[in-house]
Structures are given as C-alpha cells and as structure tokens.
Amino acid sequence: MSRWTDLKELIAPGSVRHTVAPPLEAGLRPNRRLQDASVRSRFAPLGVDDVVVWNGRAVVSAGRAVAALEGGEPATVWTSDAEVGALAVLPEGLAMAVEGRGIILLSGDGSTRVLSDEPRVRTRVTALHPHPDGGLLATVGSTRHDQWERALMLRDRSGLLLRIDIGGRVDELDTGIAWPAGVAVEADGAILLSVANDHVVERRAPSGAPATARTVLHNLPGYPGRLVAAGDGTWWAVMPRLRSRATELMFEFPDMVQEMVSSTEVDSWLVPRLRIEVPHRAPLQVGELSVLGQIKPWAPTRTYGLAFRFASSGQIVESAHSRADGDRHGATGVAVDDEGGVLVAVRGAGCIVEIGQEGVR
C-alpha cells in the first residue's frame, strides 16, 4: 500500500476500500454437522481426496489407490504408482485423474485404459464430471503451479476448463481461470463451475465460453471446490478452505508475499490449508490461542470443514461445518448415494463421513 493511500485514509477513512471476506452467515451459519457426522471409513490424514458412487458403492481415491467402501473397511479396487485425485463415473467405467499419468478409465471388470495422457490433463486436474454428450468435463487448477497455496498467493490465473471425449481428444473450453476446482452439468446442459480463487460458483453455457458466465454464488467466504448434483435441482459443494483476512491483507504488500513464497515452505505460510501438519512451523492468530485448555470454535482458522447445498437460484440451502475446535477439516469430495445419503471426503482428517439430514437431531 502506498504512502498516498495511507495519507488518504488518515484524512478521510471512508475514502479507501479494503477487501473483506464475508462472515459465515445465512445458509452458511456454523453448526457441528460435519464434526458430529458418522464416520464411514478412516484413512491416514490427507490420505483421501474424492468420493463418487459407482455401481451402488461409494468409491474413494485414497492416496495411490482407489478403494470401495462396503460395510466399514475400505476394499482396494485399483492401485497406481501415483496419487489418484478426482473421480467421475462414466457409462464406460470410472474415470480417474492420476497425477503425472493422465486420465485413466477403470472398467467394472477391473481392466484399465488410458483415456488421455495429453500434457494438459496429466497433472493438477482438480475435478472431473461426466459430459452429457459422452466423455468428461475436467478442470485443471493451474498450468503453472502445483500447489494451490502458491497459485493463490501469486494471484495465478492459468486454470483450464477442458472437455475430454471418450476417444481421448481434449478441447479447451476456457483458459485463464483462477483455480477452477469443481465442475458439474445442469439438466439443460449448462456448466456449473467453481472458481476457487475468485470465490465464486458460476453457470456457463454448454460451450463453456467465458462470455456466457453468470455467477450463481458470489463473494463466498471460502474457496469453493467440487460439486455434485443433490438430485432435486440443488447441488452439494465442498469448501476445502476458508478465506482469511490476514492472508488477503498480504495482497496489499507484494514484497512480503514474494519474500514468503520464495524463502519458506508452504507449510509455514499464513494461508488457508487442508491440515496443519507441523504446528511448530505454523503461524498462529490471536483467536486461536488455547486459553485455559480451550480453543474457541469461532477462532480465525486456517483449516475448516465445510460442505453445503445450494439451489440453482444461488440460495445456500443447508451446510455442515467442522469449526476451529473440531478436526474434520479440509473437505475435498462430496457424493450423494442411492439412498440420498451425503458422503463427504474429509481430506485434512483423512476420513469419509456421512452427514445426517437437516433438522434430524
């Protein structure tokens, strides 16, 4: 921030505007639904990413494997030598984004084939969704940075929205998106897209052209992630991370961001995270102080658990939270099973939970 703005603010405080993340309110009013949800399956922390329902079974990407949840114990369906990320169910089988390999299709009989190993889809694929005309829609968070945190702090806008047909041909529907992190298709063929670093969920024409984008949810208090249809015209979405005012204030001081990004590891940055792995290196904010053995649920937090359901009109209908005093943080995947149960892949805590119905006590 320049000296001039400082002076201006000193003289007329109302004349200078600062970015402020909105509070969690209305449909996003905090509760403990995610924290108190029943656990379907446990994995190592950060050991689970996406969840889909395939052939009546919940299937999750868990590290270098894909596992099916039947009863309690996960049964490994397929293993890889690289991390498996986003999943999508196609009529032909299960599409899996394997880091460094591309999009791989797993058939019901266990055989696999590479759907596409084109460079653009080999890495940083954040979400997959079946396209109504066959094949897949895919989002790529960034073509420059592997880590979301780095893309955020460097204000990267190099994400892609891609269409992959069943033959493996890749079409770019749009480029230059600020970390697209979720994609879905509405009944009329319109595309719903989570643009995480713009804090919006937008609707686009089936062509995906940027000119047709209309925001459905705007100025969200977090960075929205994957989307899935709830079946009644509404959509479930996850919010892996919440925005932080302290982080956003750093954007006013590019030198400081540059110094942080170039001289320290991501785990010590003051940025929202899925999980704090080494607290010894993590910054702390005043509200997070443990006072008399308690951490306040309202504490400003760098990790948070949130899944929410919204209508196409832009109204957030319900949400499930795990707050600062909880541990089910970093929800990255969501799926609705055949009975209408909502499964959330909580990556930070490494578990799959099933959240109860709204109003059920």
Next chain:
Amino acid sequence: MARPADAYPLNGQRWASKHSFRRWLSDLLDKSWMEGAVPLVLAVILGLSFALTTPAIVSPGDMSVMAGRLAELGLLAIALTLVLLAGGIDLSIGAMAGLTSIAALVMFRVYEMPGAVVVPITLAFGAILGAVNGFFIAVVKTRPFITTLVTAITFRALLQVVQSAYSAGLTFPRVDLTWAFLGRGAIAMIPTGILILLVVLVVVHVMLNRSRWGWWLKAVGSDRRSARRNGIPVQRVTFLAYVACGVLCALTGALMAARQGSTSASLGAGYEIIALTAVVLGGVSLRGGRGSVVRALIGTVVVVVIGQSIFRLNGETAVEVMVLAGVLLIFAAIDEKWGLHRAGLAQKLAINPFHYRAGPLVDVTDPSTVWRANKELDDAEPIGLGLIEGPEDCVVDDAERVYCGDRRGWIWRISGEGYRDAQIFARTGGTPLGHVWDQHGNLVVCVGGIGVARIDPTGDLEWIATHAKRRRFQLHDDTAIRFADDLDVAPDGSIYFSDASSRISAGNLLQMAAEYRPDGRVLRIDPDGSVDTVATSFASANGICTSHDGQSILIASTLFFRVDRLWISGPKQGQIEPVIENMPALPDNINRASDGNYWMSFTALRTPFLDIFLRHPEYRRAMTKQLPLDEWVLPQQNLSCVAKFTEAGDIIKIMWDSTASKHPLVTSMSEHRGWLYIGGLQNNRVGRVRLDPSEIGPIDPYAIPGLGRPVLPGTADIVVPDGVRG
C-alpha cells in the same frame, strides 16, 4: 544515579529503527498543552511578520499608543477568556466597556465625583451589566450567543441615551489626581494601564489554575453534563463568569474614560471582534474549557501589533477590521479542526511496528538438535486444575504449599494431600506475574498494571514499587510501571525487576506483540525504597534471574529471542553482554537450577512466517488498523517448552508437553526439592514433574546468592531439630 545501560546495540538492529518519528510526533501531539500551542505559535509568527515588515511601529510614540490599546484590549480578552472557558461567549463586551466608560465620564464630569469614588461605582455597574447576561444565560438558560448579541444592542442603545442626555455636561474636562494617574500615570516607566492589566492577569491566572472556582469553570466549559454529575454548581459558576466578565469590562471602561476621555456614541464598538480575534489567536478554544489568560494576552499583543502595522501602512481602520476578521476566521477554523483531531491523530500515530531482522531460525522439529521432541512434561501432576486461571509464575514454600497468580488478580495458596486445599492468599487487583521469595521469607510479586507487591506470610500486601523516577529527556512519561513482569533479589537485598514495556500495560500485551519495539526496561528497588531504571531497550524484558555468583542479572528479552547479562558488581558493573542469542523460541521467566545451571521457559515458538512478518512493519501496521484483534498474527503460542542452560549460555536440555493441551503455554518454572513446578499465563493449572536425580544438584534454587536461604513460611510445621534427625 548513573545513566541506565542501553541494550539496543546488542540486538544488531538498525540504529535508525530505534526511534520512530511517528511515535515522537504521537507523544508530542498527545500533550495537552499542544491544543493551544499550535495556534499560538502560528499567531506569534504572524505578529512578528507584521512587526518586522513595518519598523515604524517601534517608535516611542507608537509604543505608547500600543501600550494603551493593549491595556484595554487585554482586559477585554481576559474577560472574554473567562466566559469562553465556561463554555459560553460574550458579544456584549464592547458595549459594556463603552457604556461603563460613558457612565464613568458622566459621574466624573457631570456630577463631579472624585476619581477614587467613580472607579468602584463603575466596577459595580459593570457587575450589574454582567449579571444581566449571567441571569439570562445561567438561570433562564437562553443561548449565550443570542443573549449577548441582544444585550450588546441594548447596552449600546442605553449608551446613546446617556450620551445624548448628558452631552452638554460631558464636554468639560476636570482635573483629578486619581483620574490622571489612571489615564496617564506610570510607575517605573510602566503605564498604569499595563500595570493594572498585569495584576489582573496574575490574579485571574492563579484563580483559574489554583482555585476551586477556576477548576469548576473549566470543568463546566469542558463538559456541562459531567460537571453537573460531579456535583459542580453549574448555574452559579456560569453566572459568576459573566459577572466577572462585566467587572473586567467596566475596568476597561474606566481606563478608556481616563485615558481617552472620548464621549463618542460609538465608544467600544467593534472591540468584541478584536478581543475575540486576540483570544482565538492565543489558542483559547471556542469549544469551551480549554485556554489560558496568558495565551489570550499573547494573542492580544499580536492583534495590537497587527492593528498598528496596518495603521502605519494604510491608515484605514476599515482595513484593520477586515484583516483581523480574516485572521479570526482562519484561526477559528484551525481551532475547530485541531481541537477535534489532535487526540485522534496522536492515537493513529501511536502504534509503530518495529522492523526486526531475526537471525537464522533453527528448526525445532529437527531431531538432530537439542530441541527434538520429547514427552517430559506430558505427565505433569496437575495442581489446582479447574480452579486457577492463568498462573504466570509459582513458588513453593517449606510446607510444599504452592503459591501462584491468577488472571483475576489473586494469589492462590494450594496445599494438602493431592493439592486439594486451595485458598486465596492475597488479592492484588492487577495481573500477578513473576513471584520470588525475598531474604525475609516474604513473597514478592510483580503485578502487571500496578507494580511490585510484597506479601508477608500472613497474606498482608504492601506495594514496594508502583512508579519509578522519570528519565530525563523523554517526551514520553515513563514514571508509571505498566508491565512489571519478573523479578529476583540481588545479594545487596535490592530487587531487580523487568517492566516489559514502559508504554504498553499488561492488558495490551497483544499490541506489544504486534508492535515489537524494544520498550522494555529493567528497574531496581533499592533497599531504601527508591526505584530506578537500570537498563533499557529490551523487547519485552521478561525473565529476571540473579546469577549463581551474585555478580550479574540475567534478563530475557522475549520478543528478540535472547538473554542478556547485566553486571551489577565486579569490574564490568553496569555493562550488558549477550548470553544466548537468536533462539528459535520466545524466552520467558528464568530461575536458578540446583545443579548450577538455569531454567528458562519459552512462551511461544518462532515460526518462519514470524521472521518475515517482523521484517514487514507496514503489514503489521495495516494489520493493527484493519484486522480485528482475533486475527492478528502471533508467534506459535500454543506450543512451548522448558529449557535448561548453562552459565555460558548453552542450552543443554529441553522439556516439551507433546500433548500441547495441558501446558500449551509455559511462562515459568520453579525447582524445589527435586520437583519442577510449571506455570503458564493461559493455563488452567500448575503442573509439577519429578526431576531425574541425576539433574538435581546441591544448590537450593531459593537461596539468594550472597544472602543464603530465606526462612520460608511453613518451615515451623515440618522443621526437625538437628539432634533428632536420624
């Protein structure tokens, strides 16, 4: 008293960072005298520029004219200051002066009364005129502005009536000694008028500043409502202000009558605007309650000089009035804006984050370092769990009773089997921090926000330090002890204690962590009771410990991750030298260990982000302004540990609470009979762990170097005579 030692050069920070211009400005603006000083300085500059551009005005003739005008206008300015201080205004002063002047002349010339009689009657008449204003404003509660505007017109009409009724008799001058002395006399070359002005000035100044009525007057002018709530008779005070104003106007009138003898009907016209200009130039606030008669007089001098300069330059009275009116407008605007924003500006400039360059950071999670993880504090036995809140420090007596502070201001004494008996041993009213036993077995406690208290074994509390001698050449008043933190007793019986910040009190700890300035200091309580600053420029001076040999004091500088040594005797007396620098954590209290080493607690861990954060004061300034307190960034304060270090400053042992839930914040530890007691400012318990026998040495940590072990409370309960011991 020697000059305090300065620890700043040890820190290796830029010299330029030590002082902050903004802070200096903030301190300056915060002074209450600044309210009037700025307009006054501007006014004096204005007057000087007029005087210097028209040298003609320093001639004896001009000086004499100016002296006469000064006497009359000065008295009016003092009169106006009185009502302005009371929160009112008086526009009728010119008319009152004119009317009383004519009245005096009528008495003197028409009725041929002696001068010595005329003057008191004139003053009484002025009092009556003032009482009319006072009655309407104070009793009927009409607005001062409109009331005095109306009375001004009325008095002037009365003046014309009197003047036309007695115009024939008024023209004959008379000779009278008193009268001549009043108008043209002088004592020691000083004209009578000026002498009267000076006497009035001194009397009114003393009354305003030293009498009850003067204080009441300013209180009423500052805030009528709170003055009333404080039992001040607002009505009477206001009424008397207008009466006093009337009397002073009458005195002016008498002087005018004696000096000029003018019988014009426009006598005194326009004087109210000139007096108002003079007063506002002098920095008397139009908003009430603030100002001084001395400054008002300086303003009058400026106005008189300007008037005479314009007279010499141009000769037109109209131009003089025009210039003065312009000056009045400008200075009234300055008064309004300055008075409104001075304090706010001072506050906006008050927080000035420090640019701190920390050295390389040791990774405490690296297993090859002494900092590697362990679980040594995990199984600490809880004491007072669920009862005490925030025991920053603790000590133990000879009956194994634990004494610890509480954030509610209490000192607990916890005793008995399993520490189930707890009682409030003393109440301090502040935030009890460091504890120590003195040589007489009294508990001496640093109390954040107050100072240092001595508590005898029965629980009676006595304050032994609540303020220090003010250091010279400091704009900021560092008399108050705002954040007494830790303490220890030296071999000569004096007590050394740290004041974490000479500016920020214990309640604003977080502001200190955001600002990160080396404002901390170390003070010494002499056995004779005097309190002096002995060392300065510590960033949150915290742990204090007398060394085993009694020659030096160890001082932990929390925010600069270091421990320094202040020599208190021997060849290096008065010098400071580093002991441990650039630790990966923020040190808190230090205490002696039984094996000749020292215990030190760490209140928080340094993080890589913290080091960057500290190099960017501009971010921290924005943070303190834009973010709510809960979102301010801190060091990692939910993890902390206890260390043992040697006399040479090598850390040889670290004890962690790996759960980070029982003792997430360790601010102190105290070794007693093979146990280590652990306190923490935000914890809900005191913990104790049994030390490994290999770590326990022959030294009693509670023995004061050079003075031996004090007899602690509880000794009598368990002491066994030597002969009986097996």
